[in-house]
Amino acid sequence: MEGWRRASAAIGPFTPTAIEQNGDFSVTVMADGLNNARRFSFRCDVEEHAPHLIKMLEYQRLLDVDVTVREASEADAAALSDLERRCPIIMGDTSMTIDRGTDYFAFTRLMEEAIVSIALVGGKVAGVNCGCFHDIRVGGKVYRTLTALHLRIDPQYQKKGLWGAVSSLFGQKHPEVVHSNAYISVENKAMQAGIANAPNKWTVNATRLQLSCASSLAGPSYGRPATQADAPRIVEILNACHGSEEMYVPYSVESFTARVERAPEFYSWDRLLMTDDAVVGVWPAGEKIRFVTDSKTGRVESRRGLVVDYGFITGAERDLESLLRAWCAQLKEQGLDTLTIFTSDASPGSGLLSSLAVASESYVVWTPGIAEPPSAAMYGIYVDSIYF
Secondary structure (H helix, E strand, C coil): CHHHHHHHHHHCCEEEEEEEEEECCEEEEEEEEHHHCCEEEEEEEECCCCCCCEEEEEEEEECCCCEEEEECCHHHHHHHHHHHHCCCEEECCEEEEEECCCCHHHHHCCCCCEEEEEEEECCEEEEEEEEEEEEEEECCEEEEEEEEEEEEECHHHCCCCHHHHHHHHHHHHCCCCCEEEEEEECCCHHHHHHCCCCCCECCCCEEEEEEECCCCCCCCCCCEECCHHHHHHHHHHHHHHHCCCECCCCCCHHHHHHHHCCCCCCCCHHHEEECCCEEEEEECHHHCCEEEEEECCEEEEECEEEEEEEEECCCCHHHHHHHHHHHHHHHHHCCCCEEEEEECCCCCCHHHHHHHCCEEEEEEEECCCCCCCCHHHHHCECCCHHHC
């Protein structure tokens, strides 16, 4: 029922226009939305035997164009990269374009399970959305959740219902997953307007920090590359650092090993620098992805490294800082200019990380169907950068 409450909030008032009986135990209602701007169909199926309990409820927006939705493959990579380049993210007076080059699917390979859904109009890619299935922990309870990210709709088909269409594949693949979460930039006015009245937006924001590799932040070598034998200690460090944060699911040696070995060409044990009491793991994503920011002051291109995992034992903040500085130096040698890391105001090390950053971005956390726990303000929010 929670899903239908959210659907009601999204659809708003509507007027039934036709009723179709699909058989003795199924009915479909056609309806027009407010001011006839959108059309919907609602289907209800009940069990054949008394007491005829509802066994299926489904709704979909009826589109103005003929759309085919399917899972993307490597053959779609060039078209998807082109679509993303044509759909910059608008944040106030600034627009940011993400150019994934020839390897569009690189960002999905570190994920536990990712489904890239595409919508085609006239055989051409008109929309894309990536759905990632993974666990989060909120208020002490673990939820299997869907994180949808990198939604892009061709400008000529925006506001025609493709968002819902291209996202429908996720529910078809995993109907048992009823929870979702998202991070939405406070500067993304269009998306903020779209969830203006949505429940379960958190009052505590997540923060993305940018550290400049080209500045004096770059430091000497520090720590050592990890090996698989270090997995137990790394897990200890990560769980001690982030264990109280909302959204963090504590690792076991097995689950962390699976994470590190999922895509070794991008991220593996040698990409984790560590000391006895701190660890920082980085994916040099800028080898595959380019960020282009346009503003009134001109255009800036950036290639970034992404902190995938980090943690420290209380009192080892200096180790954390030195590892980050060492990584900045390594990335600079590889031609990358920025190191990205996530935190929140109450998260461990937030003050230190903020002091090292040259820029920060604030994101609203949204968990439809899951209320914000009071402990978020006290202990902070953990953002798994792989699912961002």
